[in-house]
Amino acid sequence: MIDARHLTKVFHDKKRGEIRAVDDVSFRCEPGRIYGLLGANGAGKTTTLRLLATLLKPTAGDATVAGFGVATAPERVRASLGFLAASTALYGRLTARETIAYFGQLNGMDDALIAARTKLLADELEMHDFLDRRVDKFSTGMKQKTSIARTLIHDPAVLIFDEPTLGLDVMAARTIVRFVRDCRARGKTVIYSTHIMSEVEKLCDAIGIIHDGRLLATGTLEELRIAYAESDLEEIFVKVVTGAGKAAA
Amino acid sequence: MKTRDIFTVYFKELRDTLRDRRTIITMFVLPTILMPTLIFGFGFIASKVVRQARAETPTIMILGAASSSAVRSALEAHPRIRVVPAADDYRTRISDKTLRAAVELPDDFDAALARGEPAQVRIYYYEGELKSGFAAGELDRFFRDYREKTLQARLDSRGLPATLLRPFDVTRQNVAPPEKVGGNLIGGFIPYIIILLCFTGAMYPAMDLTAGEKERGTMETILCSPVGRTELLLGKFLMVLTGSLSTVVLAGVSSAITIPLGGLLFSRGGGAAAAASAAASGGTMPLIDPLGLLACFVMVLPVAVLFAAAIFTLALFAKSYKEAQSTVSPLIVVVILPALAAMLPGVELNAKLALVPLLNVSLVCKELVSGVFQWDLLALIFGSTCVYAAGALALAVRMFNREDVIFRT
Known part of the structure; x- marks a missing residue:
């Protein structure tokens, strides 16, 4: 489970002064559910997810991931989650198998377990043809599959996806979407950040709309439709970020 | 950790x-x-260049010495230099590397030596140019030997021993390992x-x-x-x-x-x-x-x-x-x-x-x-x-x- 409570992140910039990238963000995501974090570029999605992944330290507020506090047990948090983002690239000079094994070792797994998990993942993701080839020679789809396997090698309870389909072609994007659904089916806690409305509609059990670092609306798609008297998610999103307000009850 | x-x-x-x-x-x-x-490549090239430079018989110009046939003949007979006719543009030719060095002598060099008067020998060469340096070296050696022979002849004619002008020899011995x-x-x-x-x-x-x-x-x-x-x-x-x-x-x-x-x-x-x-x-x-x-x-x-x-x-x-x-x-x-x-x-x-x-x-x-x-x-x-x-x-x-x-x- 992920439980974020009043998460705040302030950056200090010499030119722009104080920047509140994440401002008092609270939400909860249960196992077996996908929480979609929807926002425009620069809304604060990536910073929120980096706080949850303990890559950044919160200025205020707290969060627990799989029961571990991001401030008190960051290494336990990272051991419990898989983080996949457009910005998390692979080592081009390693093979897919070496990449997967490396992340298994970093997660404290022994060689036998790594080998077994690698076989399982390669079967599921149909990776056997390129498992022993170097990543820098891969197509985008092959890289995505390798990234997924790298993320799942230690079978984490929590998965965080930060715009995972950014820059991917339709086929590669579909692989990701299918994989995210599988994670939910296996009872994983999933956070999915994107600015693509259709992906949110297809995947997410609950949605949080983030803008200027603040979580302005949260609920299921149905709850948001009722609250904003709109059936189209894009219209809901525009209403939320422009402050057009909720429909009268 | x-x-x-x-x-x-x-x-x-x-x-x-x-x-x-x-x-x-x-x-x-x-x-x-x-x-x-560095050792083989650079060393080989340097070695080859130096060997080639040494193998060449340098061209030398004699300036002056119009009435000094003895020294002129000795220079012309020297097997390791080649004397070319004198010309006014010797400096340009040394710079252009068509001439390696020039030696300037007083017209009455032979006579001055015979009279026991001092005479000035000036060698022109191009500093930093390997072949010109070798040519100047050859001329240096030639005139050092020529001076020694002249000196020896003067001492012999007066019945004086060689040690008169060289009372002792100095040698250096390195003690550092x-x-x-x-x-x-x-x-x-x-x-x-x-x-x-x-x-x-x-x-x-x-x-x-x-x-x-x-x-x-x-x-x-x-x-x-x-x-x-x-x-x-x-x-x-x-x-x-x-x-x-x-x-x-x-x-x-x-x-x-x-x-x-x-x-x-x-x-x-x-x-x-x-x-x-x-x-x-x-x-x-x-x-x-x-x-x-x-x-x-x-x-x-x-x-x-x-x-x-x-x-x-x-x-x-x-x-x-x-x-x-x-x-x-x-x-x-x-x-x-x-x-x-x-x-x-x-x-x-x-x-x-x-x-x-x-x-x-x-x-x-x-x-x-x-x-x-x-x-x-x-x-x-x-x-x-x-x-x-x-x-x-x-x-x-x-x-x-x-x-x-x-x-x-």
Whole structure:
């Protein structure tokens, strides 16, 4: 489970002064559910997810991931989650198998377990043809599959996806979407950040709309439709970020 | 601290680095071929050029000596020069290398000698031009012999002994052992090369594992793993250190094989290298104390740690490999200056200089290759460099834990 409570992140910039990238963000995501974090570029999605992944330290507020506090047990948090983002690239000079094994070792797994998990993942993701080839020679789809396997090698309870389909072609994007659904089916806690409305509609059990670092609306798609008297998610999103307000009850 | 994690990261980085052509060239190929290239390539070319220059009979012009047929005939009969007709443009022709040298004599040179009056001989040549220098040398030797013969004839005609003008002879005898001679001659050069290699060996892996990873997007991937930042840094740092030390060791092994081979080859062939080194050392081939050379490598260990940590920290601030290059490259000047200062004559090691980073190691290495072991200063230098290295490493750990450095935008 992920439980974020009043998460705040302030950056200090010499030119722009104080920047509140994440401002008092609270939400909860249960196992077996996908929480979609929807926002425009620069809304604060990536910073929120980096706080949850303990890559950044919160200025205020707290969060627990799989029961571990991001401030008190960051290494336990990272051991419990898989983080996949457009910005998390692979080592081009390693093979897919070496990449997967490396992340298994970093997660404290022994060689036998790594080998077994690698076989399982390669079967599921149909990776056997390129498992022993170097990543820098891969197509985008092959890289995505390798990234997924790298993320799942230690079978984490929590998965965080930060715009995972950014820059991917339709086929590669579909692989990701299918994989995210599988994670939910296996009872994983999933956070999915994107600015693509259709992906949110297809995947997410609950949605949080983030803008200027603040979580302005949260609920299921149905709850948001009722609250904003709109059936189209894009219209809901525009209403939320422009402050057009909720429909009268 | 989890040692297993450090080595997991280290071995991955080692494997990754060994597959990077750019780093391989800098870390392994360049240091290995540096000495053979210098000794065999440069030595061979230099030897060939000098041999060709010596084989040529230089063209000489005689200026003046209009009524001095004796000296003129002696010059024309000299087998190792070729006299060409005099012309006013001799300076231009020497500059254009169509004439190697010219010798100016008074018209009545022979008569002046016969009268016992002083006469001036002036040799024109082009300083720095090898063949012109050889020609001037030939003329020098010719007139030295001519003067000796004239002197001997004058003494003989008066029935005086040769010792009248040469009452005693002076000879110089070297008492320094060959390794001391070697140490003094090339002792300053060795630490300079070692320190430079140590730096360049660390440079490329350090930039690749920091700014390079940021640029490629793999830094964020690895930071998402449960490995602690300190373990991650130490694993990467060990790789940078490996790069630095392997460069030095490979260059050392390559030199150890190449230098004696080169010496043998060129001395057998009577080449320029042997001649030059023999001339430079007053007839003694310079040697290096092998124990001293080994001690140099030991003294360089903390320097390698210092370089690895310092370059790593600097490169960490860069957002791209290119930015890291422009940040780190100027540091070479900071590294070279103390090493060069150690080569200056009169700069001697003392307790104060033993605390100046890099200069201290350069100076002590100069002494070590000469076979001089000042144990108290050695301990002071090793200790102080270890302290600087530990400080640099602590700074690297601190910076690696700063999110504004890692996620600098």
